[in-house]
Structures are given as C-alpha cells and as structure tokens.
Amino acid sequence: MTPAPSPEVLQAPLVVEFPFTRSLGPVQSAFLTGLRTRTVLGVRTTDGRVLVPPVEYDPVTADELADLVEVAPTGTVTTWAWNPSPRRGQPLSAPFAWVLVRLDGADTALLHALDAPGPDAVRTGMRVRVRWAAEREGAITDIACFEPYDGAEGGEAVPHSGEFTDPVSGIVAPARLDYSYAPGRAQSRYLKALAGRTTYGERCPSCRKVYVPPRGACPTCGVATAEQVEVGPRGTVTTFCIVNIKARNLDIEVPYVYAHIALDGADLALHARIGGIPYDEVRMGLRVEPVWSEDGRYPDHYRPTGEPDADYDTYKELL
Amino acid sequence: MREVAIVAFGQSDHRRDTPEISEVEMLMPVLHQVLDAVGLRAGEIDFTCSGSCDYLAGRAFSFTMALDGVGAWPPISESHVEMDGAWALYEAWTRLLTGEAETALVYSYGKSSPGDLREVLTRQLDPYYVAPLWPDSVSLAALQAQALLDAEDTGDTVADERALAGVAVRCRTAAEDNPHAQLAGSPPPEALLDEPYLVRPLRRHDCPPVGDGAAAVVLAAGDTARRLCRRPAWIRGMDHRMEAHGLGVRDLTRSPSSRLAAERAGAFETPVDLAELHAPFTSQELILRRELRLGEDVRVNPSGGALAANPMMAAGLIRLGEAAAAIHRGAADRALAHATSGPCLQQNLVAVLEGDAS
Numbered sequence: 001m002t003p004a005p006s007p008e009v010l011q012a013p014l015v016v017e018f019p020f021t022r023s024l025g026p027v028q029s030a031f032l033t034g035l036r037t038r039t040v041l042g043v044r045t046t047d048g049r050v051l052v053p054p055v056e057y058d059p060v061t062a063d064e065l066a067d068l069v070e071v072a073p074t075g076t077v078t079t080w081a082w083n084p085s086p087r088r089g090q091p092l093s094a095p096f097a098w099v100l101v102r103l104d105g106a107d108t109a110l111l112h113a114l115d116a117p118g119p120d121a122v123r124t125g126m127r128v129r130v131r132w133a134a135e136r137e138g139a140i141t142d143i144a145c146f147e148p149y150d151g152a153e154g155g156e157a158v159p160h161s162g163e164f165t166d167p168v169s170g171i172v173a174p175a176r177l178d179y180s181y182a183p184g185r186a187q188s189r190y191l192k193a194l195a196g197r198t199t200y201g202e203r204c205p206s207c208r209k210v211y212v213p214p215r216g217a218c219p220t221c222g223v224a225t226a227e228q229v230e231v232g233p234r235g236t237v238t239t240f241c242i243v244n245i246k247a248r249n250l251d252i253e254v255p256y257v258y259a260h261i262a263l264d265g266a267d268l269a270l271h272a273r274i275g276g277i278p279y280d281e282v283r284m285g286l287r288v289e290p291v292w293s294e295d296g297r298y299p300d301h302y303r304p305t306g307e308p309d310a311d312y313d314t315y316k317e318l319l
Numbered sequence: 320m321r322e323v324a325i326v327a328f329g330q331s332d333h334r335r336d337t338p339e340i341s342e343v344e345m346l347m348p349v350l351h352q353v354l355d356a357v358g359l360r361a362g363e364i365d366f367t368c369s370g371s372c373d374y375l376a377g378r379a380f381s382f383t384m385a386l387d388g389v390g391a392w393p394p395i396s397e398s399h400v401e402m403d404g405a406w407a408l409y410e411a412w413t414r415l416l417t418g419e420a421e422t423a424l425v426y427s428y429g430k431s432s433p434g435d436l437r438e439v440l441t442r443q444l445d446p447y448y449v450a451p452l453w454p455d456s457v458s459l460a461a462l463q464a465q466a467l468l469d470a471e472d473t474g475d476t477v478a479d480e481r482a483l484a485g486v487a488v489r490c491r492t493a494a495e496d497n498p499h500a501q502l503a504g505s506p507p508p509e510a511l512l513d514e515p516y517l518v519r520p521l522r523r524h525d526c527p528p529v530g531d532g533a534a535a536v537v538l539a540a541g542d543t544a545r546r547l548c549r550r551p552a553w554i555r556g557m558d559h560r561m562e563a564h565g566l567g568v569r570d571l572t573r574s575p576s577s578r579l580a581a582e583r584a585g586a587f588e589t590p591v592d593l594a595e596l597h598a599p600f601t602s603q604e605l606i607l608r609r610e611l612r613l614g615e616d617v618r619v620n621p622s623g624g625a626l627a628a629n630p631m632m633a634a635g636l637i638r639l640g641e642a643a644a645a646i647h648r649g650a651a652d653r654a655l656a657h658a659t660s661g662p663c664l665q666q667n668l669v670a671v672l673e674g675d676a677s
Contacts, residue, residue, distance in 0.1 A: 009338045014433070016377050020446065028447055051568065053448045059563035079469065079571065081461030082519035087438065089453035098458045098518075100567050109567030111449055111462075119519050124469045140448050173451055175442065179377040179433040184341025215387055216344045222361045222390025224347055 010188040014181035020173045027056045029169055030068055030162035035142035038132050041160055042071050042106050050157045052106035053140075068162040071105035072154020073130035075146075078102050078109045082119035088176075091145050097122045101146055104154030113145040121148070138168030186216035186225065193228075195297040199290075201266050203227040209267035232263035235302070236310040237286040238318050239269075242279055257282045261302055262318045269318050276303030285309035323415045324544040324551030325672065326537050327356040328640035328647075333501040333532035333628035336432040342376065346428045346533045347388040353424070353535045357547040361390035364537075365420035367397045368411045370404035370427035371632050374439050385428065396420070403427060404534060404636030405597075405658030405668050411538050412557055421543045428533035429631035436529045436631065443661060445564055457526055459566070459662040461518040464602035466571040468520055478605050480520060484508035486601040487524040487626055494623025501528045501628040524626075527599040532630030534637045552643035552654075552672040556584035559668035561661075571663055578610040580669040586611065586655050591671070593618045593651035595638035597658045599625040606664065607657060621645070635659065639670055646674040 024032060027043055031054050034041040043054035044067040052071055057064055081098045083090070090096075091113035099122075100109035115131065116122050129149035136142035183191065186202060190213045193200045202214035202225035209218065210229050218225055240259035246252075257279050260269035274282050275291065287307040290299035329352035331345055354361060361367075367389055371382045382399050391397065400406045404427025411423035431439075437455035444450040467478045488508055494500035505511070511524045537547070544551040560576035560583075562569055581587065594613050598604035604619070613619060620626075622641040625634045635658025642654035653673045660666040 011338050014377055022446055024447070032447075051565075053565070053567075055565065059565065059568050078567070079462045079466040081458050081465055081521075082516065083458055084516065084518070087453065087455060089438075089451075090455075091452055098454060098462055100462060102567070108565065111454060111566055112452065119516075124465065140451050171447065171451075173446055175450075177374070177377060177434055177439060177442070180338070181377065181433060182338035182341075184344050185339060186344070187341065188339075215384065216341055217347055217387040218390070219387040220390060220392040222347070222350065222388055224344070 008188070008192065009182060010191055011180050011182045014179040015176065016179065017174075017176040020175055021170060022173060023170045024168065025056050026162070027054050027066065027068070029167050030164070032138040032140070032142075032171065033164045033167040035140070036136045036138045036168070037164060038073070039160070040071050040073055040103060040130070041162065042069050042157060043067060044069050044157070049107040050105060051108050052103050053110050068160045069105070069157035070160040071103045071157045073103070074149055074151065074154045075101040075103035075106070075128060077114070077122070077124055077126045077128060079124055080114065080122050082122065091141065096145065099128070099146060101128055105157035112143055115145045115147050139171055184216060186214040189228065190214055191297070197292060198230060199232045199263060200228045201231045203229050210265060211268045212263055212266040212270050229265060231265035232290070234287060234289045234305055235261040235263035235266070236315050237274065237282065237284055237288060238262050238315050239284060240274065240282050255279045259302070261288060262315050267318065272299060273301040274303070275301040283309065285312060285315070321416050321418060321540055322544070322553055323412055323538055323540050324548065324553045325639065325643035326539045326544050326548035326551050327353040328534070328536045328644045329353040329356070330499050330534040330633070330637055330640065331532045332499050333530045333630050335501065335528065335530050337430060337531045338432065341384070342381065342428055342430060343385045343388040345430070345531065346385055346426060349533045349535045350388055350424070350426060353537050357537050357539070359422065359537070359547075361424070362393070362395070364422050364424045365396065366411055366414050366423040367395055368399065368407040368423065368425050370400045370402050370407040370636065371429060372401055374442050375429050375431055375434065375631055377434060389424070403632050403634065403658055403660050405639055406559065406660070408536065408538070408636060408639055409557055409559060409668060412554055415538055415540045421540050423538040424535065425538065425636065426533065426535035427633045427636045429633055430531040431529050431631050432531050440662075456662065457521060458518045460526070460600040460602070461521045462566070463571040463663040464520050464525065464600065467602050467605065470572045478602065480512060481508055482605065483525050483601040484511040486604045487511060490620055490624045490626040493621050494627035496621070497623050497627060499628065500623045501530045503623065503627060521600065525601040527625045527629035528627070530628060530630055532628060532633050534633040534640055536636065536640050536643065548647065550647055550649065550674050552646035552674060555671040555673050556586070557668070557670040558583035559666065561666040564665065566663060569663070572606065574606050574610045574664045574667060577607055577657065577664065577667040577669065580667050581611050581655070584669045584671050586669055586671050589653060591617060591653045591655045593621065593642060593645055593654040595622060595624070595642040595654065595656045596620055597625050597635045597638045599629050599634070601626065603659070603664055611655060611657065611669070635668065642672050646672055649674070
C-alpha cells in the first residue's frame with residue numbers, strides 16, 4: 001500500500017462563456033423594439049394597472065396581457081443603492097446608483113442605473129429621465145441609464161399599437177463567468193502523478209475496487225478512497241466507438257476511435273483515443289499502451305502493444 | 320396525516336475557500352455523520368434528495384459527481400433540485416407523506432469559492448430585462464434595504480442603519496457558540512457604523528460571508544423516527560411560496576410569500592419558542608420578523624444564521640437542521656424554520672417543527 005501524500009492544491013482558470021439566444025413573445029418584442037425607437041411601452045392589466053417593464057401574464061391574476069400603452073421616459077426613483085465599484089457588464093463604468101424607477105404613467109418600477117455625481121445627489125422620490133444609448137438594437141441596454149431631471153412630469157399612459165417596422169424577435173445575451181477550478185484531493189493527486197507518467201487509481205477500503213481516475217469516493221459504497229494503487233500503463237480496450245465528426249479546435253483527422261480502456265489493475269475503464277492502428281481494425285480486447293507527447297501532462301492517445309488480445313472473461317465485468 | 324420528523328442533522332465547517340477538496344470530498348463526512356447518528360447505511364435509506372447549483376460549480380450536471388458520496392449502487396431512489404436543500408427536504412417530506420418511503424436522506428452543498436458569487440447569482444435573474452444589466456446580489460439587497468430605511472421615514476417600521484448593525488452584532492455574537500460558523504464575534508454597532516459602505520446602504524456587516532459548505536438531514540416517518548431518534552423533530556407543517564420575479568412589481572419592504580407560507584404551515588396557530596431564519600442580509604431579518612410575527616420573546620437564529628455562514632444551496636437546509644437539532648437536544652419545543660432563494664426574498668419556505676412533550 002502506498003499511503004497517499006498530501007497533495008499540493010491544483011487550480012486552473014475556467015471560463016464559462018455562452019451567447020444565450022432568446023426569443024421574445026409579442027409583449028417583450030414590442031417593448032424592446034420600442035426602446036430602439038426611444039419609445040417606452042407598458043402593458044395595462046385587466047384591473048387597470050400599467051406594468052413597466054411589461055410582462056405577458058399578470059403576476060397577480062395570471063391573466064394574459066396584450067393591451068400595450070406608451071409611458072413617458074421620465075419618472076420617479078422608488079428606491080436606490082449607491083454602487084461605488086461597478087463590475088464587468090454593468091451599465092456604467094464610473095460609480096453609479098442602482099435605481100428602481102416608476103416611469104410617469106406606470107404603476108410598477110423598472111430596474112436600471114442612474115448616472116449621478118455621488119450618493120448625496122440621489123434620494124428616493126427624485127425625478128429622473130431616460131438617457132438613450134447612442135446605438136440602439138432592441139435590448140434593455142438601449143436605455144444607457146437614467147439621469148437627474150427637473151422638467152415637467154409626463155402624462156398618463158396612452159394606447160399604443162405595439163407595431164413597429166422590422167420588430168426584434170429575439171435577443172442575444174452574452175454571459176461570461178470566470179472560475180478558478182480546483183479538482184480536489186483525489187483528482188489533484190491523480191493529475192500530479194500523471195504529469196510524471198504514473199497512473200494512480202484509488203482503492204475502496206470496503207469493496208476493494210480500484211477506481212481510475214479516482215474522485216475521492218467509492219460510488220458503490222459511498223466511502224472515501226485514500227489508498228493509492230499504481231495501475232497500467234498497459235490496458236485492454238473494453239468497448240469503443242468510431243468518431244466521424246471533426247471537433248472544433250481539435251487537430252485530429254476523422255474517422256478516429258474513442259475507446260474505454262481498462263488499465264491493468266484497475267476496476268473501472270477510463271476513456272481515451274486510440275491511434276497507431278487503422279480505425280476499422282480496433283476491437284474489443286485489443287491490448288494498448290499510452291503514448292505521450294514530448295511535454296504532455298497526460299497521454300496523447302493509446303496504441304496497440306502487439307500482445308495477443310485479452311480474453312473476454314478478463315474484462316467482461318468492466319464493460 | 321402521516322407523522323414525519325427530522326431525526327438527524329449534520330453540517331460541515333463553513334469556510335471561505337476550500338480548493339483542496341472537491342464537492343464530494345466536502346460532502347462525504349457530513350453524509351456519514353447523519354447516517355451514523357441514526358445507525359443506517361446508505362443502502363437502507365428509501366429516498367435520497369439533494370440540492371445544489373451548476374452555476375456555482377461552473378459545470379453541467381455537477382450534482383452527479385456528489386452522488387459518488389452516497390453509494391448509489393445498487394440503484395437507489397434519488398432526486399435533485401437545482402435549489403437550496405430546503406426544497407429538497409420539501410420533496411422528501413412529500414415522498415414520506417405518501418407512504419412510499421419510511422426514511423429519506425436530504426443533503427445539499429455549495430462551493431462559492433471557485434467563482435465570483437455576486438456575478439454568478441445574476442444568472443438567476445430575468446434574462447430579458449434584468450440580467451443583461453448584471454446587477455449583483457449585494458446591490459439588489461441594497462435596493463431592498465434602502466426601501467426599508469425609507470419606510471422608516473414614514474414611521475412604518477423600526478429600521479435604521481443602527482438597527483441593521485444590531486442584527487449583525489446579535490447574529491455574529493450568537494455564532495460564537497456555533498463551531499461550524501464561518502464568522503463569529505462582532506465589534507459593537509458603533510464601530511460597525513464607522514465602516515464604509517459596500518453598496519450603500521449596506522456595509523460589509525450587513526452582508527453574509529461568501530463560503531463553501533454542506534449539510535445533510537435524515538427524515539423518518541412515525542415509529543421509525545421514534546426508533547432512530549430519542550426526541551424527533553416532527554414536521555407539523557411546511558409550505559413554500561414565491562413572489563413576482565419583477566422587483567419593481569413588489570413592495571420590497573414586505574414579504575407576503577413568507578407570511579402566507581407560515582400561515583399555511585401552521586406557524587401562527589401556537590407561538591414558537593425558536594426561529595431559524597434564512598436572512599442573508601440584516602435588513603431581511605427585520606422584514607421576516609414582522610411577516611412571521613416573531614416577538615421579542617422568540618429566540619431568533621441562536622446559530623448565528625446566514626450572517627455567520629451562508630453556503631449557497633445549504634444555508635436554508637441548515638436552518639431546518641439547526642431548528643431540528645434544538646428540538647433533539649431539548650433546547651426548543653416548537654420551532655419555526657425558514658429558507659429563502661432568489662433576490663430580495665423572492666422565494667420562501669417555512670416549516671414548523673415540534674418535539675414531543677418531555
């Protein structure tokens with residue numbers, strides 16, 4: 001038994017980024033298209049309230065709503081919060097106030113930013129107006145922010161058809177989150193050893209199975225694994241598939257073979273690409289060994305060892 | 320109605336940063352703690368339900384990795400909610416009420432440390448009108464706090480910045496008796512009020528710590544509960560309600576969903592002697608105390624509450640667990656537990672727990 005050394009903590013940047021494409025219903029489409037033409041629309045509920053921003057269903061009665069109205073681009077702050085350090089993606093890069101603004105003619109409030117010189121210039125009840133973005137595309141960000149306003153109050157909401165030429169039917173909302181990924185004890189130990197071209201599994205103290213790659217727990221027994229066991233480097237193909245789709249940013253010619261490989265001494269098959277053999281000659285039972293690129297921290301692929309194929313009975317439990 | 324009780328509760332130590340352990344490595348000791356407490360093996364549990372969030376981990380289906388810690392082979396009956404574990408407990412409770420299960424294991428966990436929590440939580444907002452502005456969780460809570468402070472100006476409530484600081488001091492002082500808390504102890508309110516604003520009107524002490532943690536409970540029905548636990552914490556009622564997602568539609572100084580959930584859970588039928596409230600921000604405790612009609616004679620958050628440790632997806636389950644544990648050890652007879660989710664108390668769950676007369 002090799003006692004597990006205390007691992008150095010492995011960490012690496014992980015960026016999750018996705019442009020969410022979302023379609024709009026009739027009410028949201030009218031509202032966002034309206035912003036593009038500097039028009040703020042709300043929706044009138046069956047009991048006469050005006051909701052801005054508008055929604056398709058009344059949050060109180062659940063009635064379907066479609067009675068669009070136009071409200072003023074001026075309004076009143078109903079609550080606020082001074083944000084001294086704006087973050088990525090927020091409407092303004094200099095310190096600003098988050099505000100809920102009830103636009104003149106509306107009964108509910110809209111969340112946005114207020115450009116003000118400092119927190120002392122902001123108060124609940126203050127009058128503000130929309131500052132439009134120079135370039136507008138049919139999105140909530142067509143409102144650049146609000147700004148203080150001491151002009152006349154806007155009037156009542158007035159009916160609006162909600163019809164525009166070339167209405168927007170969807171938005172693309174880019175999302176990006178930055179993480180620092182840390183794989184934890186078991187996987188850190190595994191990855192660190194792998195960089196030294198040694199493959200460690202971990203043995204369950206209860207059922208004695210050896211898991212590769214180890215995740216720190218035996219999924220059968222629900223107990224921690226700690227005992228490290230060197231496995232491989234050779235192994236047996238237990239099953240495989242032939243890949244005919246070229247992956248983006250991956251310089252591998254199709255077709256190629258992706259396989260489950262039971263490393264010698266392991267009770268769980270890991271997966272890897274098979275090379276060094278025509279794709280249509282890969283088979284269950286094929287004996288393989290890892291091939292490392294010059295400075296790789298993990299095997300680039302596995303290739304045939306030239307040994308006779310393994311007997312089915314030796315790996316059938318690992319399928 | 321079938322009697323169902325919380326019979327065991329366990330939680331991890333909550334810490335700011337735990338890069339040396341994975342989610343399952345953080346969770347497993349907690350699972351063993353509650354299973355050992357009732358003398359059951361994972362395979363003997365009838366139903367397992369968990370709560371967690373992929374956006375915290377930055378990976379899809381991240382909860383499947385944590386299942387390794389449960390021992391899911393041979394196949395178990397299992398479910399997951401992409402929410403706080405309090406809602407997983409609700410699902411397990413209903414499962415036990417149907418009679419389909421005698422015991423249930425409920426767990427939840429969250430590691431906030433890999434990401435930027437204030438940004439991560441923007442992903443739960445309305446994606447059309449709100450999320451594109453990236454309003455962070457502290458800023459949204461600050462809008463609610465300011466609304467409450469403004470309401471004070473009209474004489475509606477007793478909420479000023481000193482009252483908010485008082486909540487922080489009381490919670491973090493109480494946490495000195497909680498070995499799992501992330502933050503414990505506090506300077507006096509005067510010193511807190513000298514600190515700069517984080518997002519005005521909130522200072523750092525008004526906000527919960529960001530951290531990693533896990534929790535688990537075991538539920539059992541009827542005589543099974545009596546066999547597994549000397550003094551089971553019977554769930555007398557539980558309900559959860561939510562409010563309109565549009566912040567500008569709501570009166571942020573009120574929490575009608577908490578009031579309704581408490582009413583439906585039976586909280587107002589007999590006074591409670593203890594309440595565990597999931598109020599991550601000081602202003603939210605003031606709102607909840609009013610909605611839940613908690614007088615000065617009710618001990619609120621003797622654990623320190625979410626201001627002492629707020630592991631995302633576990634902090635609500637911990638409120639139920641702390642309330643149950645107080646009943647287990649005879650420190651309470653009738654307790655209210657509350658969990659929240661979403662910005663500005665958008666969703667709220669209330670449970671009423673009771674111990675047998677001792």
